[in-house]
Amino acid sequence: MIEIAIQAAREAGSYLKECFNEKSIPDEELHNDVKLPEDKESERRIIEVLHRHFPTHSIYSEEVGAVDREEEYLWIIDPLDGTNNYFIGYPYFSVSIALQHAGEIVLGVVYNPIADQMFWAEKGKGAYLNGNPLNVNERTELKMAVGTYVRGRHSVTREQELAFTEPFMLETKRLMRNVGPALDWCLLARGWIDYVVMQKSGIMDVAAGILIAQEANARVTYWDGSLYQHQPFDETHLPSLLATNGVLHDELRKLIAD
8 A cells, every 4th residue: 555655646746846847827826825737637646546556445635525435444635735835936845645544544655756755654664765764853952943833724813823933933943834744744754853833734734744753753742742643534623733853842842831
């Protein structure tokens, strides 16, 4: 299954990379979102691969929604995570594919086609980047920590975002807002960044990334400090999470409490 997921991600990613330098004409451009034909074509290619190999599996994807086949396997797909970045020519986007089995995420693939970075993980088997094992870093100084912020597009206002992120901007070295959350979690897994803080955001585009981070030994909790556990996929579920290298977790969580 992991091999087929990687194949599907690579096929969709190759298409997205091929089209990236062309001017995309949106199907719809909204205040805080954009709908691109590349999204739909990437999705079509992924679903075609998955259905060819696993015709009884269910699928949930950003564009088509649910394809329910009454099977305990559910593929959760974001065919172009970072659509706005893609639209403006900012090369920070990915293809994200996760597989849920009996209510648990059992594998995740995140592919960055521009840098040819294939991140993947299977539950209990570790996380990898292009075949090399991943592990979070061991940074200990809060003032040197670099992190990313992920917020729900429709569940958090800009005013709330500014108020919430201020302590992180003041107390850590840098807080980035990349608007490509699947890759954010993979940066944590690789040890390139130290934390990810997520506010009322959906699981669809980060399910694969969360598993990759967990398998790279990241500590992932809810804001109250309780350990994060994946719930059976529900598009209306908007958790607030903190993920770190573990060493800095308690200090970073105090910034949320404050």
